[in-house]
Amino acid sequence: RPKEPVFVPKGNERKAFVVPAEYLTDKYKPVGTQVASRFGSEASEQIAVNKISIPDLGEILDLTRDENFTLFIPKHQRIAGRLINIFLGVRNVEDLIAVAVYARDRVNPYLFNYCLSVAILHRADTQDLDVPSIIHSFPDKYVDSKVFGQALEDATVVPENDRTPIEIPKDFTASDLEEEHRLAYFREDIGLNLHHWHWHLVYPSNAELSVVNKNRRGELFYYMHQQIMARYNFERLCNKMKRVERLIDWDEPIKEAYFPKLDSLVASRGWPARVENQRIRNLRRETDGLKLDLDDLKRWRDRIFAAINSKSVTDSTGKTIELNENEGIDILGNMVEASILSPNGEFYGNLHNMGHVFLSFIHDPDHRHLESFGVIGDSATAMRDPIFYRWHSYIDDLFQKFKSALPKYTVNQLNYPGVTVEGIEVGVQGGKTNNLQTFWQQSDVDLSRGMDFQPRGAVFVRFTHLQHRSFTYKIDVQSDLAREGTCRIFLAPKFDERNDEWLFTDQKHMFIELDKFKVNLKEGKNTIMRNSSDSSVTIPFERTYRDVDTSRPEGGDALARFNFCGCGWPDNLLIPKGTPEGLPCQLFVMISNIADDKIDQEVTGECNDSYSYCGLKDKLYPDRRSMGYPFDRLPRDGVDTLQQFLTPNMRVQDVTLTFENKTFKPKEVIS
Ligand code: CUO
Structure with missing residues (x-):
């Protein structure tokens, strides 16, 4: 039987809730105490759940416990909105626990998990509370179904210390006969799908106005x-x-x-x-x-x-x-x-x-x-x-x-007078300059929380995903004054699918954002150094998967503010795959005028590092320009190519993107 989401307090210690008898569903009322003692025996602490006036779940129960749930069906959206509002409406955390405990055994598990996650994310009094990643609660949405039978077998037969990760083949949904299958590594990337889930969790389309209106x-x-x-x-x-x-x-x-x-x-x-x-x-x-x-x-x-x-x-x-x-x-x-x-x-x-x-x-x-x-x-x-x-x-x-149909950017809206980008170089760890490198990497993730079996213990699966060598941008900028600016970095293929040079109007849709950050320029020559892992687009692997060691201090830190922090492009897909022979690409760097970029607000705190696609928690989007600037509009008249589009504060560097068809083991050091 599937195990439904269990919200485990920080530190992973097991605590058991002692539930008022009237909270039990009719089915469990006769056996309530036995069930409680079964799970309670593993607990280090018992927590008495408040008795509150029982909420009317009404239409929320129309979605039965064994159905699937989606945010795209209006009826599901509506009932999710109602449950979110119930979770948001209670006075304090104790009452939230009470109403959640009451709802949990009645409400559809996917619906429950989603609504409680949204509520925890938006309540002022739950800002330091952790929710396990959905990959741990519902691994069935992310991995080959074959794994679960094997995991169950391992968990039952093999002692925990002797278990080895169950390997998910890289290609399990189709064969090479299907051309579209070439993209399966991207479409089925676990981190990518987690990012998308989190984005829609952070930006629900239907709930209380204060939650939606970001x-x-x-x-x-x-x-x-x-x-x-x-x-x-x-x-x-x-x-x-x-x-x-x-x-x-x-x-x-x-x-x-x-x-x-x-x-x-x-x-x-x-x-x-x-x-x-x-x-x-x-x-x-x-x-x-x-x-x-x-x-x-x-x-x-x-x-x-x-x-x-x-x-x-x-x-x-x-x-x-x-x-x-x-x-x-x-x-x-x-x-x-x-x-x-x-x-x-x-x-x-x-x-x-x-x-x-x-x-x-x-x-x-x-x-x-x-x-x-x-x-x-x-x-x-x-x-x-x-x-x-x-x-x-x-x-x-x-x-x-x-x-x-919007007005085209004028040279004035693009240029930053007095600022010139004079050179760009990409240093690649263990590789050649201006040659980005990708390969396959294996990683392990523990699925045991999302499955119900005895005895307990970790069950790891091993999956294979795209990865790249980390790299550093070195950008030389000349400025006639000490001033601030916003450095915007994008990448696009140099040629189209026929191997022809792009028209700017087509290429502008191909630029992927790699990074965006504020720079403090001094008068004269500046050298800006920036690591790929600091990208404003991505979150690190550990945050995507939440497989952190909570016994380490940095592990505990990484757990904080999970919900919002879980939104972010997975670092392993920052750079596209490239080709074995090396795909010619163009790296675009711009230092834009801070006067038109800046939002005055404090941005310190957790999760301020993947704002390009996810925004900042409880803050304004930290860039006043239109999203996608400077590629979001048609170019000014007379501009047909990227080169013609450039103003002195922009520069383009040719780079190649090379894929090495080799698979590295988990945590294998890449030299
Ligand atoms: Cu259509 Cu994110 O899936 O919106």
């Missing part, structure tokens, strides 16, 4: 997903494939198939697969509250395009709101996603979320086979499926249409 969240929805597309297209070029085709014709059969090979331990079912050439059909799924035609989706699309063309939207009171160059993209992001911040949800609908839902029920749109949604229907698993990228390519194109 600074520039609609714009960040656009930008984070735009960067996913840029990075995916970059990886495709590395694998000799052309950029993703937008899913623009929704009536055509979808050529991509996907067989996830994941089993839900909670729902005790396999995640449905999608065979090739399936067509989207109208949805009639009463239990999910879904009665929607493809025509509804098309109507929303047409209204959104009309809004983009007129650069204005009509809000729910009939008032016209202009989509201007400052807040326009933020409004559009919320409207397209859609979040509850949409200016008119009734009229502009729920395009992006429902796209996920239509695709996720393609195999059973009227529920005749009693099947649940496919992986594209859950933010924890969606990025595994090739169709995710075709859908998000469509969504991104829509945002780009809006961006292209």
Whole structure:
């Protein structure tokens, strides 16, 4: 039987809750004491749970304990919003524990985990509380289902100290006959999917207004997903494939198939697969509250395009709101996603979320086979499926249409008079200058918390992921005065899929952000040194997986503020794979004018290191420019190439990206 999430206090000591009898479900009332003593015997401490007035869970219980849960289905969003509000509404931590204990044995486990995580993240009195990573609570969403049978066997038969990690093959979802499988290492990367789950956990689209209404969240929805597309297209070029085709014709059969090979331990079912050439059909799924035609989706699309063309939207009171160059993209992001911040949800609908839902029920749109949604229907698993990228390519194109209609950046808006970038060099650990290097690396992760077995003990799985040699940027900058600036670093392939030089209007969509940080320039020559591991885009491996040794002081530190800190591009995917012969790339560095960048706020504290895609906890987004600057708009007239786009405060360095087809063992030192 799957073990549901257990929230373990800091330090991993086991504590048992002593629960008021009326909290037990009818099923457990007769055996309550035996159950309690079974689990209580392992506890070092017993905690009495407050007696509170029992909340009415109402509609929340409509989602039964053995169903799957997703943030993309409006009904699920609504009940999640209700449960989050219950968790947010209680007076103090003791009452939160009480209401959580009461709810836990009644509510769907995925729903429970999500809502309690959101509440812990947003309550003032739970800011130092840890929640185990979802990879530990629900490993079934991240690894090959075959592993669980083996893990159970190991756990039962092999003493803990003699267990060896169970190896997950790198290729388990398809063979090389399937061209799209070349990208499986990216789509199925555990850290990547954890990042995406965390992003949507930090930026829920439906909950109390104070939780949803974060600074520039609609714009960040656009930008984070735009960067996913840029990075995916970059990886495709590395694998000799052309950029993703937008899913623009929704009536055509979808050529991509996907067989996830994941089993839900909670729902005790396999995640449905999608065979090739399936067509989207109208949805009639009463239990999910879904009665929607493809025509509804098309109507929303047409209204959104009309809004983009007129650069204005009509809000729910009939008032016209202009989509201007400052807040326009933020409004559009919320409207397209859609979040509850949409200016008119009734009229502009729920395009992006429902796209996920239509695709996720393609195999059973009227529920005749009693099947649940496919992986594209859950933010924890969606990025595994090739169709995710075709859908998000469509969504991104829509945002780009809006961006292209905005005023072009003038030289004044790009240049920083008096500042010149004179040289860029990338020093690679154990490698050649300006030659970034990637390879395969194995890592181990303990899944035992997400499974129920006796005796307990760690069960590790070993998986293989992309990795790169760490590197250092050395940037020479000349400044005529002592001043501050923002250093912005991006990378793009040098040639397109035909091996031709890019037009700037195409290449600008290929730039992936690598880093962004403030620099203090002195008058004269400056040399800026910066390590790849300090990137404002990524979080380190340990934070992605939360496999830290809590007995060490730095381990305890790393556990702090997990929820928000769990958001961040995985460090192992900072650099795309490259090619064995070396993919020519262009590294772009810009020092922008601080006067137009700066946000005045204190940014010290935890988790201030992966803000590019995730923002800062409880703070303003720490860069006043439009997200994606300077590549987010069409270039000024007469600019056709990257070279022509450059102002003196920008520079481009050719680098190569070389992949070595070699697999390093976990923690093997790379020289
Ligand atoms: Cu993150 Cu479509 O929004 O998955």
